[in-house]
Amino acid sequence: MNNSEGDSMSENHFCESEAILRALKDDLLVTDSTGKVVMISDATKALYGIEDKVILGLSVYELEKQGVFTPIVTPLVIEKKSRVNVIQTTTEGKKLLITGVPVFDDEGNVWRIASYSHDITEMVNIKNYLHDMQDEMERVKNELEVLRNQQMKDDGFVVHSDKMRKCIAIAKQVSEVDVNVLLLGESGVGKTYFAKMIHKESPRKDKPFIEVNCGAIPESLFEAEFFGYEAGSFTSANKKGKPGLAELAEGGTLFLDEIGELPLALQVKVLKFIQEKQFYRVGGTKEKKVDFRLITATNQPLEKLVAAKKFREDLYFRLNVVPIHIPPLRERTSDIVPLIEHFVQVFSTKYKRERVLDDAVLQRLYVHPWKGNVRELINLIERLVVVSPSPTITITDLPESYQQASAPDIETSKRSLPEIMEEVEKKVLTQARKQQKTTVEMAKVLGISQPSVVRKMKKHGIK
Structure with missing residues (x-):
């Protein structure tokens, strides 16, 4: 075959390819190995908003400098000698998924x-929109969390643990109706705060909240203090008589704290009063009625007291309509550090002394058993803020019993200090892992960064 025939066939082949390309009406751009545009479809010209007389023969490197599109796929294909995908931005701001394919010669x-490309502008916009929406939802979530925590602080609570959130949710729900509520929990967990919150959230919030500590009033004086007395009822009595605490609760909430301490002889009288909501003053003959909402609380196991005949069963069932078990602080350790930080701020403001706790103190208090629960924590923080000599509260500022609290049981014989410290670290991390849901929460209570927590857990094989 002579050259003229070969050139003719090549020319015919080129014309045929171009005809096919135009018929397909697909997006296609072809360059040579130097980056010069040798072929471009009508769809591509429309996509970039250009004419072939402008782009044919130009280098894609020059077109990138002009801002027609960026980045260019040609050099990547030449380098890898394989199919390459990139996301390209045009001068009009369109987003294109570009696929570059190499065509090889005989050598x-x-x-x-x-x-060729696919216009993914809409997909990218949707992705960016969803990303922005996710950021916005996260922001709103954080704002709600701040507002929720602020509300808890206003009510006397700083809450992060699920157990405590559940208790508060139940308390807020029952606050709307006059059902009897029995608050159960150890001393210092916040039973009085719960009672006040229920009252504050109830329709009776504008009426009195009367607290009666059943364990603090002597048995011989209980009736006179609780029901009141008439003039001349007994020696040393007020000459005009005196209304009792029950009477003062008219229209509001009557809170009987430490109900488990109430002597059996008085339990029957309190039961009758609760059932009938009427009573006689000591020495009186005129029956008095009172409208109140009843909340009771105890740190005693009432069921066991009932079984031991130390607490009336009928009174127990009357009180135990809606029981709320408030967990001790050791069962909601995710609240410990937030509580500490909150009360440091409260007492710093109260006493005009800016104080902070260093990480070592936070870690030590985190593992403290807190037998006195929140009441113990509040008392300790107030003491530290008042007596610490410097703005930063350190281990040496802690009372001696807290400096040695909950030290891990570590065998020290024939072991180096680094080995002992490694075991201590592992035990603390293991305990934190059991008590916290995420490594972020672990980092917060341990006073270290989240990456440090992950690294240390991996080192000790903690999952």
Whole structure:
């Protein structure tokens, strides 16, 4: 075959390819190995908003400098000698998924680079929108969390643990109706705060909240203090008589704290009063009625007291309509550090002394058993803020019993200090892992960064 025939066939082949390309009406751009545009479809011209007389023969490197599109796929295909995908931005701001494919000559060299695209502008916009929405939702979530925690602080609570949130949710729900509520929990967990919150959230919030500590009033004086007395009822009595605490609760909430301490002889009288909501003053003959909402609380196991005949069963069932078990601080350790930080701020403001706790103190208090619960924590923080000589409260500022509290049981014989410290670290991390849901929460209570927590857990094989 002579050259003229070969040139004719090549020319015919080119015309045929171009005809096919135009018929397909697909997006296609072809460059040679130097980056010069040798072929471009009508769809591509429309996509970039250009004419072939402008772009044909130009280098894609020059077109990138002009801002027609960026980045360019040609050099990547030449470098990798394989299919390459990139996301390209046009001068009009469109987002295109570009696929570049190498075409090889007989010697295996890249001869042409063919690229085609898919307009993903809408998909990218949707992705960005969803990303923005996610950020916005996270922001709103954080704002709600701040507002929720602020509300808890206003009510006397700083809450992060699920157990405590559940208790508060129940308390807020029952506050709307005059059902009897029995608050159960150890001393210092916040039973009085719960009672006040229920009252504050109830329709009776504008009426009195009367607290009666059943364990603090002597048995011989209980009736006179609780029901009141008439003039001349007994020696040393007020000459005009005196209304009792029950009478003062008219229209409001009557809170009987430490109900488990009430002597059996008085339990029957209190039961009758609760059932009938009427009573006689000591020495009186005129029956008095009172409208109140009843809340009771105890740190005693009432069921066991009932079984031991130390607490009336009928009174127990009357009180135990809606029981709320408030967990001790050791069962909601995620609240410990937030509580500490909150009360440091409260007492710093109260006593005009800016104080902070260093990480070592936070870690030590985190593992403290807190037998006195929140009441113990509040008392300790107030003491530290008042007596600490410097703005930063350190281990040496802690009372001696807290400096040695909950030290891990570590065998020290024939072991180096680094070995002992490694075991202590592992035990503390293991305990924190059991008590916290995430490594972020662990980092917060341990006073270290989240990456440090992950690294240390991996080192000790903690999952």
